[in-house]
Amino acid sequence: MLSVPTGGTMMAIEEKSVLAVVDWGTSHLRIWAVGSSGAVLAERKSNEGMSSTARDRFEGVLESHLDALAIAENVPVIMCGMVGSRQGWAEAGYIPIPTGLDQLGANAVRVPHSKRDIRILPGLSKNDPVAPDVMRGEETQLLGLFAAIGEHKGAKTTVCMPGTHSKWVSMSDGTVGDCVSFMTGDMFAALSGHSVLSHSVGTATFDAHSADFLQGVEASLASPSDILARLFSIRPAGLLQGLSPEAASARLSGYLIGQEIAGAKARLAVGQSVELVGGGVLGALYSAALQVASIDSRVHDGDTLVLEGAKKAAAMIWNF
Amino acid sequence: MLSVPTGGTMMAIEEKSVLAVVDWGTSHLRIWAVGSSGAVLAERKSNEGMSSTARDRFEGVLESHLDALAIAENVPVIMCGMVGSRQGWAEAGYIPIPTGLDQLGANAVRVPHSKRDIRILPGLSKNDPVAPDVMRGEETQLLGLFAAIGEHKGAKTTVCMPGTHSKWVSMSDGTVGDCVSFMTGDMFAALSGHSVLSHSVGTATFDAHSADFLQGVEASLASPSDILARLFSIRPAGLLQGLSPEAASARLSGYLIGQEIAGAKARLAVGQSVELVGGGVLGALYSAALQVASIDSRVHDGDTLVLEGAKKAAAMIWNF
Secondary structure, eight states, rough: BBBSSOHHHHHHHHHHHHEEEEESSOOOOEEEEETTOOEEEEEEEOOGGGGSSSSSGHHHHHHHHHHHHHHHTTOOEEESSSSGGGSSOOOOOOEEEEEEEHHHHTTEEOOOOOOSSSEEEOOEEEEOSSSOOEEHHHHHHHHHHHHOOOOOTEEEEEEOOOSEEEEEEEEEETEEEEEEEEEEEHHHHHHHHHSSSGOOOOOOOOOTTTTHHHHHHHHHHOOOOHHHHHHTTTHHHHHOOOHHHHHHHHHHHHHEEEHHHHHHHHHHOOOEEEEOOHHHHHHHHHHHHHHHHHHOOOOOOOOHHHHHHHHHHHHHHHOO | OSSSOOOOHHHHHHHHHHEEEEOOSSSEEEEEEETSSOOOOEEEEEEGGGSOOOOOHHHHHHHHHHHHHHTTTOEEEEEEGGGGGGTTSOOOEEESEEEEHHHHHOOOOOOOOSSOOOOEEEEEEEEEESEEESSSSSSHHHHHHHHHOOOHHHHHHHHEEEEETTEEEEEEEEEEEEEEEEEHHHHHHHHHHSSGGTTTOOOOOOOOTTTHHHHHHHHHHHHHHHHHHHHTHHHHHHHOOOOHHHHHHHHHHHHHHHHHHHHHHSOOOOTOEEEOOHHHHHHHHHHHHHHEEEEEEEEEEHHHHHHHHHHHHHHHHHHH
């Protein structure tokens, strides 16, 4: 998906691009061409994620997209996401928390044997013996968020980053203090595809106003110890009560997101509001679910934060 | 697997069998030839479960096993398990709880168009709008358990039946009052095979003395709202701390079984002990986990209970 016209305009982009930002995750690849003013000149999206790209194809895939954006060989490239994992293109390690987000640029890893200057941002890790955690990609969003909200000195920010492995991060003065991941999205996929619930849950969508979704959130908040029973009950509700596949999906999602929030809420100060990273359907679901839990939230677009965070890190590396 | 000698002995069995008991579940088939004294004369096990047997093959599969046990055509057959589901051989419905277990025989369904007298026992259902539940197969074990322990008048028995969908049943004077299913085993399989944990969890076994298992149980009992975070932590424990696949499996199992018991314990009276149905590895794991939760349990062999329960129901149907 190329969001700018081709032909003459592309030549104009080539003249102005000073940076390419690449968010390369497990299932997707996203590239922005950034001009000297900091504005996005063009962007591309692709399904060529890490999991579907062979190791020896990383450079070829990247170059084909850079070519299509007419980005010259001397333009630096900054990347984040699973591309920096052990199974990725070049391992970019983890910075242990607590750490200031200004450490991301300094700890970026240069991709070896490349004709371009390509740097991959590191992830963050929490080396706690009981509750270890890792993130890769979200740290770049956090840097973008920090730039966007401009934390007050001494203020504590709680960030909720929904997804396959939802992350709840606490941050103060640009320093990441804690991170807890919940396998909410991963579990939704595993249960709807590979458990008895696969007979009940459909591919039909539902929205954040769905009563089944909202009541599901409420039920898990009220008695989180019952989650394994609550999840099973979706099956007999189909067998005995004719629960529709759409309602079953809404309940499954509500039960799991409610369970996540029950766990996260126990860590929040009373009245603490949340910066919610993620637009679209997931952002709307979490926003509604947080409301059920009486937690105020402010939504931020995740793609924008990746882009802004990567630009910040690039500025540290190359002194833009 | 035929546990008796062939040849002359088989002829002796043919003369004595008065009943065939069949436990036909999703993944297995088990048959016992029962003599007039009530003793088991021979038995067979097979992997020809419902899920791997075509609809038009049910009769053929059953007859081949009955033939191998030399069970005559005039010997009645009693069956329980998924064979009575809508997708099974003949639908045997559900009896709504509360119900006396003496209703099982009266509600058995005769398989139509068969040369034999074959009856399938019904399941039990709980038509609760918020927490519906179903069981199929376990009701027969409950009947066997009731016969084995001989409940005192007015006593309340709590039964824990571990498995793909673990069931906790409360029973009084042979009447099933409540049932709650937890999708513990199903979730273990879905997460170890189809989530990020598939990279961490191995096929290596562990036992009930494993510290990872026992600490896992304890952690979920202590903070059940955190289960989605606790499950995810298995992955970074592998990445950052070198957690072995064996230890990862033990933790996953401990977290899930602990979560189930946290939910079930909230329904138990203080000091209430539990009848635990299931021998082997699973019985040992649950027994150890219940001990962590300070719940006393008494283990019963599940196969024995199916057999005894089916014999009880057969006695009601055919007046043995």
